[in-house]
Amino acid sequence: MPIPFEGGCHCGAVRYICSEEPTTVVNCHCGDCQQIAGSAFITGVLVPEGSVKVSGELKSYRVKADSGNGITRNFCPICGTRIMVELEGGVGVGVSYTTLDDSSWLEPAIEFYTSKAQPWINLCSNTEKLTDMT
Ligand SMILES: [Zn+2]
Numbered sequence: 001m002p003i004p005f006e007g008g009c010h011c012g013a014v015r016y017i018c019s020e021e022p023t024t025v026v027n028c029h030c031g032d033c034q035q036i037a038g039s040a041f042i043t044g045v046l047v048p049e050g051s052v053k054v055s056g057e058l059k060s061y062r063v064k065a066d067s068g069n070g071i072t073r074n075f076c077p078i079c080g081t082r083i084m085v086e087l088e089g090g091v092g093v094g095v096s097y098t099t100l101d102d103s104s105w106l107e108p109a110i111e112f113y114t115s116k117a118q119p120w121i122n123l124c125s126n127t128e129k130l131t132d133m134t
C-alpha cells in the first residue's frame with residue numbers, strides 16, 4: 001500500500017498528497033454525483049479528515065447532500081477537475097479516485113444510492129450495496 005499517495009488535477013495546477021491509509025473506496029450513484037461527474041457515478045477514496053495536503057488553489061462550494069449532511073466540493077478553478085469533498089458528520093474526506101497518480105492498488109468496496117443507479121450500468125459483483133447513504 002503506497003502511503004503517502006499523491007494525485008492532482010488534469011491541468012497540473014493542483015497537487016495533493018495524502019498521508020493516511022484510505023478507510024474505504026465508494027461508488028456513489030446519487031443524483032448530485034451523476035450531475036457533477038457528467039457520468040453515471042463518482043468513485044471516491046475515503047480518508048481521515050486532515051490527512052490531505054493540497055498545493056495550488058482550490059475553489060469550493062458547500063451544498064446539502066442527499067443524505068441531509070453538508071458537503072463541501074473542491075475543484076481546480078482552471079480545469080474544473082473535482083479533487084475532493086469534505087463530508088460533514090465525521091465521515092472524513094473523499095478524494096476523487098480518478099485524480100490519483102496510481103489508483104491500481106484500490107478498488108470500490110461500497111456502492112451508495114444504488115436506488116438511483118442508471119439502469120444500464122452493471123454494479124461491481126463484490127461490493128456492498130446500499131440503496132441510499134445509510
Ligand atoms: Zn487543474
Ligand SMILES: [Zn+2]
Pocket residue numbers: 028029030031032033034
Ligand atoms: Zn453522491
